[in-house]
Amino acid sequence: MELYQLTACEAGRALQKKEASAAELVAASLDRMALVESTINGFISLREERELFREAEKIQKLLDNGRQLSPLAGIPMALKDNLCTRDLPTTCGSKMLADYRPPYDAHVVDLLKGAHAIMIGKSNMDEFAMGSSTENSYFKPTLNPWDIERVPGGSSGGSAALVAAGEVFFAIGSDTGGSVRQPASLCGVVGLKPTYGLVSRYGLIAFASSLDQVGPLTRDVRDCAAVLDVIAGCDPRDSTSADRQKEHYSSYLGKEVKGFRVAFPSEQLGLGIEQYYKEVFLEGVGKLGRLGVEVEEISMPVYNYALPAYYIICPAEASSNLARYDGVQYGFRSGGEQDLLELYFKNRTEAFGPEVKRRIMLGTYALSAGYYDAYYLQASRVRTAVKQQLERIFEKYDFVVTPTSPTSAFKLGEKVDDPLTMYLNDIFTTLANLAGVPAISIPCGLANGLPVGLQLIGRHFDEGRMFQLCCALEEELGMKGVRPDIRTALEREDA
Amino acid sequence: MKVSKKEVEHVAKLARLNLSEEEKDLYTEQFNHILDYIHRMNELDLGSIQETPYVQPSGGALRKDEARKSPPEFLKEVLEEAPEGENGFFKVPPVLE
Numbered sequence: 094m095e096l097y098q099l100t101a102c103e104a105g106r107a108l109q110k111k112e113a114s115a116a117e118l119v120a121a122s123l124d125r126m127a128l129v130e131s132t133i134n135g136f137i138s139l140r141e142e143r144e145l146f147r148e149a150e151k152i153q154k155l156l157d158n159g160r161q162l163s164p165l166a167g168i169p170m171a172l173k174d175n176l177c178t179r180d181l182p183t184t185c186g187s188k189m190l191a192d193y194r195p196p197y198d199a200h201v202v203d204l205l206k207g208a209h210a211i212m213i214g215k216s217n218m219d220e221f222a223m224g225s226s227t228e229n230s231y232f233k234p235t236l237n238p239w240d241i242e243r244v245p246g247g248s249s250g251g252s253a254a255l256v257a258a259g260e261v262f263f264a265i266g267s268d269t270g271g272s273v274r275q276p277a278s279l280c281g282v283v284g285l286k287p288t289y290g291l292v293s294r295y296g297l298i299a300f301a302s303s304l305d306q307v308g309p310l311t312r313d314v315r316d317c318a319a320v321l322d323v324i325a326g327c328d329p330r331d332s333t334s335a336d337r338q339k340e341h342y343s344s345y346l347g348k349e350v351k352g353f354r355v356a357f358p359s360e361q362l363g364l365g366i367e368q369y370y371k372e373v374f375l376e377g378v379g380k381l382g383r384l385g386v387e388v389e390e391i392s393m394p395v396y397n398y399a400l401p402a403y404y405i406i407c408p409a410e411a412s413s414n415l416a417r418y419d420g421v422q423y424g425f426r427s428g429g430e431q432d433l434l435e436l437y438f439k440n441r442t443e444a445f446g447p448e449v450k451r452r453i454m455l456g457t458y459a460l461s462a463g464y465y466d467a468y469y470l471q472a473s474r475v476r477t478a479v480k481q482q483l484e485r486i487f488e489k490y491d492f493v494v495t496p497t498s499p500t501s502a503f504k505l506g507e508k509v510d511d512p513l514t515m516y517l518n519d520i521f522t523t524l525a526n527l528a529g530v531p532a533i534s535i536p537c538g539l540a541n542g543l544p545v546g547l548q549l550i551g552r553h554f555d556e557g558r559m560f561q562l563c564c565a566l567e568e569e570l571g572m573k574g575v576r577p578d579i580r581t582a583l584e585r586e587d588a
Numbered sequence: 589m590k591v592s593k594k595e596v597e598h599v600a601k602l603a604r605l606n607l608s609e610e611e612k613d614l615y616t617e618q619f620n621h622i623l624d625y626i627h628r629m630n631e632l633d634l635g636s637i638q639e640t641p642y643v644q645p646s647g648g649a650l651r652k653d654e655a656r657k658s659p660p661e662f663l664k665e666v667l668e669e670a671p672e673g674e675n676g677f678f679k680v681p682p683v684l685e
Contacts, residue, residue, distance in 0.1 A: 196665035289643050303642035329651040333644055401629040404622065412603065419604075421678050426671030433683050437604040450605055454596070454615065455622065457603045468626070473639035475629050480640055513622050529643030 199296020271522025278546025412456030
């Protein structure tokens with residue numbers, strides 16, 4: 094096996110055992126990138142190679158001097174481009190911030206630097222994290238390493254594709270309605286949306302503040318726990334950050350899962366899931382039984398209403414958050430405006446893409462006089478119902494199991510002109526954001542050669558046991574180490 | 589409830605966005621399509637259930653409300669990001685005649 098194919102924890106162990114050096118890991122990432130990045134297009138910006146090797150050398154010295162470092166020390170990784178970095182521009186996938194260089198690092202960036210992870214670059218995303226295919230990026234679409242005619246999902250599509258393609262060992266994304274889990278599912282990697290408040294949002298460019306969470310995209314469950322071990326924790330700079338004892342998530346792995354109880358909402362198979370996807374998903378659910386986990390069908394009537402509520406709450410919050418882009422303090426300025434009002438109109442019209450405009454207007458509409466009660470308040474009530482139904486389920490069950498997405502990776506251009514069809518990609522994922530609970534997507538199998546994702550939703554702050562179950566299930570599913578063959582994809586294109 | 593083109597124009601104005609005639613027609617059509625779907629949430633009889641504007645499972649981390657000084661170079665860095673500035677201020681076109 095080549096270095097670039099290792100998981101982050103395996104690469105970390107290779108470093109500790111002196112089987113590989115930090116510089117070799119960086120070189121492995123860069124070599125892989127040289128081979129596939131021009132096809133995959135997962136990065137928006139990259140740090141200079143010299144700088145990366147200098148950092149690797151420093152970390153190597155610490156290791157050689159016997160310093161105990163985090164398991165992520167010396168591991169090349171990518172950061173979604175809506176997380177602020179002093180070292181690189183932070184574009185949010187938008188023309189509005191194409192040249193923006195934040196004067197500060199996001200909290201997760203501080204933590205990853207502290208853990209000596211090596212940030213290679215910033216990954217591509219749908220503009221302002223609005224989208225499920227990464228086609229809404231102002232810069233370019235990212236392609237799916239499993240089939241380069243298909244999208245990687247979104248909005249953290251760059252992060253997912255880079256991890257799947259072997260260009261980085263892990264990546265960080267953000268999840269407002271499924272933006273970590275859905276691309277993880279479409280690219281065959283693990284993706285976690287942590288409990289709301291577990292990971293600081295300081296330095297995460299705000300999209301829908303009551304729903305946004307930062308989360309890892311990794312090659313297996315162990316890596317996911319290792320990354321959460323580093324990025325979770327209270328931060329006084331985010332007032333929604335949860336003030337609680339730090340947990341050691343990796344310590345849950347390998348523990349017995351027999352007797353865990355999992356709920357299977359009967360409504361979900363009627364929610365437009367494609368047949369081939371359904372079969373692989375149900376096979377995966379069946380494997381829970383083989384682990385001694387009890388799976389029971391339950392009814393969750395509110396399931397059908399979560400997505401409509403989400404598509405009011407999310408644009409409403411976005412319309413308010415994105416009001417700050419006025420071309421005055423930072424970001425795009427068109428020039429030549431005669432007065433202040435014209436400046437607002439001109440900059441926003443020229444620098445926002447169609448999906449961002451759509452959501453801003455939808456949100457403005459839902460919040461405007463005469464419609465506020467019917468839309469925003471009703472959606473906030475549905476949100477309560479979602480929360481309460483999940484709470485009731487969690488009185489009896491440990492987790493809820495669902496598909497991550499209704500389909501595997503779809504073709505570029507297939508859904509981009511039909512906003513509602515694109516929104517329906519989030520049908521299984523928005524529940525967790527609305528309720529603020531954690532949810533994870535793990536690779537469940539392949540359907541027609543494309544990855545299928547299985548999602549587990551858990552109780553608030555129950556990430557540890559979620560990893561415990563997923564780690565056992567991952568073994569049973571046999572998807573660990575199954576990677577896309579990009580060369581075949583490239584050859585197919587040549588032919 | 590149907591969204592009219594006039595309402596789309598109004599909302600675009602509130603959001604400080606200029607739309608071409610073509611865009612107005614397109615967004616009107618799309619909003620109606622999207623809102624048709626969203627309307628199904630009204631089928632749900634929720635009685636007197638309270639709204640949930642945000643979820644915060646355990647108390648927030650409020651710091652002490654104390655004024656802190658930013659380092660002077662921070663101010664410089666912030667202003668450097670401004671599309672236009674002068675003497676340590678953001679510069680905009682005239683607001684008043």
